[in-house]
Amino acid sequence: MAKKLxxxxxxxxxxxxxxxxxxxxxYGKWDYHERLRPGVxxxxxxxxxxxxxxxAGSPRTLSPERVEKICEIADRFCDGFLRFTTRSNxxxxxxxxxxxxxxxxxxxxxxxxxxxxxxxxxxxxxxTQGWLHCNLPGTDAAGAVKALMDDLIEEFENERMPHRVKLxxxxxxxxxGRHADIGIVxxxxxPPRINHDKMMICELPKVVAICPAxxxxxxxxxxxxSVEVVEEKCMYCGACHGQCPSMEIRDANTDTLSIWVGGxxxxxxxxxxxxxxxxWGLPNNPPRWPEVSAAVRTILQAYKEGAKDWERVxxxxxxxxxxRFFEKTGFPFTRYHIEDGPNAMWTYNRSSQVRI
Ligand code: SF4
Ligand code: SF4
Numbered sequence: 001m002a003k004k005l006x007x008x009x010x011x012x013x014x015x016x017x018x019x020x021x022x023x024x025x026x027y028g029k030w031d032y033h034e035r036l037r038p039g040v041x042x043x044x045x046x047x048x049x050x051x052x053x054x055x056a057g058s059p060r061t062l063s064p065e066r067v068e069k070i071c072e073i074a075d076r077f078c079d080g081f082l083r084f085t086t087r088s089n090x091x092x093x094x095x096x097x098x099x100x101x102x103x104x105x106x107x108x109x110x111x112x113x114x115x116x117x118x119x120x121x122x123x124x125x126x127x128t129q130g131w132l133h134c135n136l137p138g139t140d141a142a143g144a145v146k147a148l149m150d151d152l153i154e155e156f157e158n159e160r161m162p163h164r165v166k167l168x169x170x171x172x173x174x175x176x177g178r179h180a181d182i183g184i185v186x187x188x189x190x191p192p193r194i195n196h197d198k199m200m201i202c203e204l205p206k207v208v209a210i211c212p213a214x215x216x217x218x219x220x221x222x223x224x225x226s227v228e229v230v231e232e233k234c235m236y237c238g239a240c241h242g243q244c245p246s247m248e249i250r251d252a253n254t255d256t257l258s259i260w261v262g263g264x265x266x267x268x269x270x271x272x273x274x275x276x277x278x279x280w281g282l283p284n285n286p287p288r289w290p291e292v293s294a295a296v297r298t299i300l301q302a303y304k305e306g307a308k309d310w311e312r313v314x315x316x317x318x319x320x321x322x323x324r325f326f327e328k329t330g331f332p333f334t335r336y337h338i339e340d341g342p343n344a345m346w347t348y349n350r351s352s353q354v355r356i
Contacts, residue, residue: 009157020081020093022051038159039115039342040100052100053093055112057124057149057156061132061142069111077103087124087166089117096294114153120163120310122155123201124299127169128177136242137171138255139284145169147288148184148296155300162307162316165300168263173237179275181313182299186290187280189254192235192247199226199246207244256284259295261325262314271323273301273314276339279331295331297330302328 016024026045032044035067039055039261062070070090074082077099083091090113094103105306108114125148128134130141147169155161170177177183199221207227215233219226227247229240238249259282263275278299282291299313306328307316317325326333 013219018081018083020051021130022049022094022095023093025049028038029302035119035159037115038157039118040104041118044110049095050097051093051095052097053091054100054103054107054115055089055091055113055117056107056115057086057088057117057153058084058088058113059146060124060127061092065306067254073106075105077106083265085124086118087126089116089124108230110265116159117270117356119159120161121157121159122152122165124169125149125167125169126158128170128171128175134171135245136174136250137236138188138250138333139171139257140286141169141171141177141259143286144184144257144289145156145289148293149296151293152207152300160303161300163310163312165303165313168281173217174242176238179260179265179273180298181261181263183260183263183275186284187256188236188249189256190236190249190251191229191231192238192241192249194227194229196221196226196249197247199224199244201261205243207240207247209233210239210243212237214240251258252284256280257284257289257292259292260297262317264312264314270315270318272289275314277337278325278329279284280334280336298329298331 010168016027019027025048026049029046031044033045036042036052037122040208041053043051043053054289057295070082072094074080076096078092081093085091092107094100104115107135109117111305125145127141127145128137130139130143132136132142148169149156157166165182166180168177168180172185172186173188175183177185204218204227208218209292213233213235214229215230217230219228238248241249258280259278260275261278262273265275266272282295284285285291291341303316307313311319
């Protein structure tokens with residue numbers, strides 16, 4: 001008898017099971033779309049069928065009750081279909097124009113979510129898990145994002161930027177928030193502090209191998225195996241702390257926040273690009289991180305005033321030059337802005353098919 005194999009469950013799940021039936025019927029056959037207002041799009045297919053989508057900004061961290069409410073609204077108006085975008089927006093779709101206004105009213109009044117995030121607006125902010133789940137965070141990405149979005153909500157609800165601005169926040173330098181037009185990333189400023197008494201041998205091989213700068217090496221301390229860090233090689237990335245809690249890199253007194261600009265994941269025009277450092281040394285200042293919001297606003301203002309229509313932040317900076325970017329924003333240019341890994345752009349993986 002042939003042995004039964006377990007079903008294959010790796011790879012990307014079949015997304016077509018989650019598409020609204022009108023979307024599925026007309027997949028790849030759309031004639032045009034129009035933006036009825038920020039956050040509301042009307043798609044018309046070659047067959048003449050219509051679909052309306054409403055994009056709502058979620059607060060990203062959702063309680064089960066809130067998820068249940070979202071599903072109930074999707075059942076009531078959208079035949080049970082909805083989707084989350086990569087930046088944590090909830091997108092509802094209806095095939096009947098008469099349902100549009102009641103749906104918008106339910107989203108804004110019952111859920112309290114703003115509508116927007118389409119066209120040349122500021123997107124909802126992609127952020128990393130932070131204290132909710134990860135063992136590495138030097139700050140609370142979710143909290144910093146909440147404060148930032150409170151500040152920028154009008155830019156989410158209106159389409160008055162030169163092009164879409166995507167934001168991301170990461171609570172350590174591993175940057176799983178990924179590259180964005182404007183990215184906020186924690187920076188550490190010294191090597192990890194090793195607690196030799198608590199060093200567990202279990203992760204020792206991994207912790208040596210994980211260091212991208214080959215700065216961690218085995219050593220015997222007081223007769224016990226442990227590790228040491230060659231400080232001249234360490235670039236304070238914190239990857240070792242992810243493997244070993246006994247290598248603590250977080251420091252409430254010295255950790256700061258930095259802002260990076262010009263990242264892009266799309267293949268459009270110049271292709272994907274990595275973010276570059278704009279500002280560093282901003283205080284890690286909960287609960288509202290006002291210095292971060294002020295710096296992001298400064299960048300947005302300069303971009304709004306200087307960019308041509310449909311120019312992304314990175315494309316605008318490449319056109320005017322980095323010197324003028326620093327002149328226009330007023331941020332100081334320091335030696336830390338100089339790229340000292342000249343081949344990095346060509347050796348890093350820059351495909352839009354993987355997270356860069
Ligand atoms: S950015 Fe770093 S600390 Fe934050 S969730 Fe990702 S790996 Fe964890
Ligand atoms: S912080 Fe990064 S560079 Fe420094 S020892 Fe740890 S893994 Fe290596």
